[in-house]
């Protein structure tokens with residue numbers, strides 16, 4: 001399998017895919033994208049017209065795989081010996097997928113809306129949108145705090161695709177809306193930060209960290 005990941009180290013969804021690749025010790029080539037560059041953006045859209053990263057290219061199977069979740073599902077399906085990030089047990093599999101969706105839709109999405117607003121020029125800000133995103137995060141934090149009581153990882157003792165989603169989502173969300181009032185969620189984030197796969201993705205983002213917009 002000859003794999004290339006189109007990504008940027010600071011991107012939360014790219015970190016989600018990186019965590020899965022590192023968990024499975026999967027060899028791959030890196031294609032770093034600077035989407036602020038018009039030429040790079042145009043060429044990337046030839047690969048994936050939606051223009052969002054990460055995208056995995058599998059030359060051996062002539063497949064282009066967008067969407068972090070689908071990249072992880074693809075690795076689980078086609079990469080023998082890869083860590084079982086999507087459990088074979090159907091009961092655990094739907095629970096994994098539910099939590100994966102949860103972290104994307106109810107943590108990453110509002111977090112991105114808040115961060116995105118910081119990048120808008122004065123006069124184009126959306127305070128109501130930010131307020132609504134903050135409220136969504138507060139609801140999600142309450143759910144996570146209850147769900148993580150007595151649990152190590154999102155679905156129990158096994159690290160899965162849901163934890164790949166949770167690690168960057170919670171890390172960035174915690175920067176815009178601290179988890180301090182949610183001790184189980186905060187402790188979960190600490191465990192995620194210590195997980196070698198995410199610690200590696202996090203360290204690789206270090207040279208770009210100053211690009212993250214401050215409040």
Ligand SMILES: N[C@@H](CCC(=O)N[C@@H](CS)C(=O)NCC(=O)O)C(=O)O
Nearest residue numbers: 011012013051052053054067068069
């Ligand atoms: N649904 C996509 C979301 C990916 C996404 O939002 N990627 C962001 C970076 S974290 C991106 O490519 N932003 C650039 C853009 O929207 O132009 C996934 O799960 O992979």
